[in-house]
Amino acid sequence: MDETTKHLKQVKRQLYKNLFKAYGGWWQWRKIKKVKGFGNTAVVLLPSCDREINHLALLYLNDMLKSRKHDNAIILTHDPEVIKAAHLYSDKILKVVPFSRKKAERIMQFYCLYEFNKKFIVASLDEPYGRNGSALIGKKGTTKEEIFVIGVYRVYPFERPAEPEYDGEDEEIRRFIACSVG
Numbered sequence: 076m077d078e079t080t081k082h083l084k085q086v087k088r089q090l091y092k093n094l095f096k097a098y099g100g101w102w103q104w105r106k107i108k109k110v111k112g113f114g115n116t117a118v119v120l121l122p123s124c125d126r127e128i129n130h131l132a133l134l135y136l137n138d139m140l141k142s143r144k145h146d147n148a149i150i151l152t153h154d155p156e157v158i159k160a161a162h163l164y165s166d167k168i169l170k171v172v173p174f175s176r177k178k179a180e181r182i183m184q185f186y187c188l189y190e191f192n193k194k195f196i197v198a199s200l201d202e203p204y205g206r207n208g209s210a211l212i213g214k215k216g217t218t219k220e221e222i223f224v225i226g227v228y229r230v231y232p233f234e235r236p237a238e239p240e241y242d243g244e245d246e247e248i249r250r251f252i253a254c255s256v257g
Contacts, residue, residue: 100185
């Protein structure tokens, strides 16, 4: 077997894997759409446990919902801090769904196939594959916050909202809320 044939087999195998993942993502999306009250709801996927990005995603959630004319949001995440703290950021969160990394990868693979729904937002600078927002940090003085709010959430102009207040005892929630981004 020559090198070209081996390479074509590898490409074919990867295409099948990606297609299979995308099919799994399609099934995940069908399940999400069945949530009671889905209607004009944004679905925000937080695919990683990047504390700063997840904090920004929740902090600017109401602004994003307003600018995109959505009534509320469903948050998909596998970050335990987000699951605990999300309700402090917005009263427009319909539901926080614990969503495994594997499921996130599947739905992002489906999203890479085509933009299947304008309500679906991946709250990340570098995912799905092909995004490279992190490379823009520091260019001409741009901050991670500006890149996220303008580039991912498409909110412009923006003003930083007040941090949520928390009087409880949970240290993880306190650290998550205190997360500052530059």
